[in-house]
Amino acid sequence: MTLIEVEHLRKTFLLAVRQTGRFASLRGLLSRQTRPVHAVSDVSFTVAAGELVGYIGPNGAGKSTTMKMLTGILHPTSGRIKIAGRVPYQERVEHVRRIGVVFGQRSQLWWDLPTIESFALLRHIYRIPLARWQANLQSFSTLLDLEPFLNTPVRQLSLGQRMRADLAAALLHDPAILFLDEPTIGLDVVARERIREFLEHINRENGVTIMLTTHDLADIERLCPRVVLIDHGGVVYDGPLATLRTRFGRWRTLIVDLNQSVDHVEVPDAELLRVEGTRVALRFDRDRTTAAALIAAVAARYPIRDLTVEEPEIESIIRDLYEQPGSLA
Amino acid sequence: MEFPGSTATGISLLSAVRMPINLRLYYEIAIRAFRRASVYRAAYVAGILTNAFFAALRCFVYLAVYHAGTSVAGFSPNDAITYTWLTQALISIGAGWLAWDLMQTIRSGDVITDLSRPWSFYGYWLSRSLGERCFNLLLRGSVTYLIGFLFFAARLPHLTEALAFVVAIGLALLVSFAYGFIVNLTAFWLIDNTGVMLIANIVLTFFSGFLLPLAFFPPWLRQVALLLPFQAITSLPAEIWLGHLTGAAVWRAFAVQAGWALVLMLLAIRMLHFAMRKVVIQGG
Structure with a gap:
């Protein structure tokens, strides 16, 4: 009713x-x-x-x-x-x-x-x-x-x-x-x-x-x-x-722990968010590449010890909207 | 249930005014306002002491100015003293002072809650005011006057005068409430209406006869005062208490008071209607 x-x-x-x-x-x-x-x-x-x-x-x-x-x-x-x-x-x-x-x-x-x-x-x-x-x-x-x-x-x-x-x-x-x-x-x-x-x-x-x-x-x-x-x-x-x-959370974050510390990481289809010693955070667009492809690309260049893929928090989706009103419309 | 007040636009006088009257509710509101007034004991004692102090001060002025045995404008020295203690005792029921609480809810926005209740908004505030003022009259005013009676021999009226006085006070409460309501309501239009309230207070204090009996005014000013509603708040009840008004004059006083109570109430409700229109259309 x-x-x-x-x-x-x-x-x-x-x-x-x-x-x-x-x-x-x-x-x-x-x-x-x-x-x-x-x-x-x-x-x-x-x-x-x-x-x-x-x-x-x-x-x-x-x-x-x-x-x-x-x-x-x-x-x-x-x-x-x-x-x-x-x-x-x-x-x-x-x-x-x-x-x-x-x-x-x-x-x-x-x-x-x-x-x-x-x-x-x-x-x-x-x-x-x-x-x-x-x-x-x-x-x-x-x-x-x-x-x-x-x-x-x-x-x-x-x-x-x-x-x-x-x-x-x-x-x-x-x-x-x-x-x-x-x-x-x-x-x-x-x-x-x-x-x-x-x-x-x-x-x-x-x-x-x-x-x-x-x-x-x-x-x-x-x-x-x-x-x-x-x-x-x-x-x-x-x-x-x-x-x-x-619908709105296209962005994922891949976090990899490498065997040695690096200054910079260059991988196609991903944007480097930060480097903290051996830990590297990469942001990628779910619609342009997959986590699997990205992991493979990273692994091909740097030895990986551990990794996690972060789903976007509702909070960050909303925050994007709040910071840029109209961005979802 | 159909409300004659709810037209297509829904804002004509608002059902707020045309509700079937739920007397029990208004009684319950008044009771709570009475209790609320009794919460602060220090303020209670301080209020009485302040009133008594000013009454005594004003009396000493009169006693210094009056020559023994003389009478000014029909006021004997004892009349002047009685008048002073009485008005000072009535101060907290609106004789020379307007409540600001409605204005504060308008400024804080809390008024929205009170406007969205199934009750008469005017009735709600009237009940609150009556409850609070009953407390002030019974427990504050009476004690203040008792001090005047004990130390300055302020007059006690006869039984009939006292009864007439009770009626006059009831009507005075309605007049002073409606006036205060109108003045408070200006907060809907003015971001800061404290200036309006201060001026309204001064006008009330002066023309009600609180500061000085109207009989002491120069004739032209007295005529002005008699054309205004404020005499109904202080001067008329006080003259009844003094025994200056008797017989038909008492009934005339009641009529003047009732007339002003009605006129101001209609004006206040009309103004509430415009305030509501402003709130519902413009969002306050």
Whole structure:
């Protein structure tokens, strides 16, 4: 069942242009020059119920803008969004009753009050039946280990604790979809892993559809069978993470340990990355040559003691994209 | 459920304002705001001491200026002292000071979370404000006034005056909240609206009669003050407490307050509508 449908979504902001020269700020008050900024230019995708989708892309690619349109905060300039049969920005209130939202850098908890107070208020905000609320709280407390700090004021929580509390807060009303914007930002390895385990659990066991943006590709590798990669306001890839690797990761690295140290290695169809004593790293294009051919070529010139072939890391593929936006388009 | 507010563009007054009212929710919000106000004990004590200090200071000025037994603009020395302690006791419920918390959520962007809740955004902030101000009135204002009563013989009203005062304070809270809401909301348009807030505070302090009873104003300035909403926040409740308003005058005062409460609330909601339009169209 399709839960989220997005078609040719577009969002253009009018940004005020700062005037320069004499009395610039005064003139700025009187006449406003604006220029259009296409935050999202053409994004289409669908998400089926129960999916866990990573929505990734470099800074400024349009991730947050898309998220804001999906959660009903922003009106698209054009295009269509339908989530569970509703248009988010038109039926905002009914829509937000059925979604959970966590912005990693914001908190929806009452800063000065014990954590449990915010949970209790959420029961009234979403009119959650008491038994249901208790059951959910019990379950999340166990999964996220909230018990030790339920009565601690939010301002005294560590970042990891606060994040866990925010996740629970977003899920108490049994939303069908959970939107997460950078849920692991600023957390240490242990805290990240705990959050990933939790997300995996509620996706699998509770059937919550999850869409998350992140800059931590380990989140994606660990959690998301599917990624939607956007760049320059448009979708450049939509599919399994593994395919992203084969489609865009043409480059392999051959590392050979030679019997003696060398200054330079010259082999056809390969580019020398570095030489560290007896260890030599060569980069080659999978489409132009094979590892076997390259190894043979090296072995023919230099005696080889050991070798490994490195697959491209997802990280490096994405990094290439982030460093050269538009390079995959 | 159909929302009359959600038109094709979905931004007309926003369903935010036209939700079926879930009174229990607003009560729960107010309760939490009340508790939140009680968290910081040091701030609580410091607040009372500061208020009492300024009240005493202002009283000494009056006592020095007044000649024994005289009356100025209908204010006896005891009236002046009572007025001073009362306004100082009411300071934390908006008599001379605007809350900045809404503005801070707008600047930090946290307002987005509050805007995407199935509730009335105005109702949410009103409940928060009422909860917090109830705390300040009951546990801060009353203690401040008690000091004035014990050391400066500030007046205690009769029962009917006290009852009328309670009604007037309720209405004053609505007026001062709506005014504060409007001023805070300017943060949606101005990157830094602290200047606007400071000016708004000065206007409030002056024209509400907090600094000086309106009766002491020169006639023309007094006329100006009576045309503005601010008298509903401090001056009218205080005059009821003093017993200067009786009978029909009390009802007139209520009418003025209720009128301003309504006008400012409609204005505030209208402005919220424009702010929402700005957020949803321009992204804040």
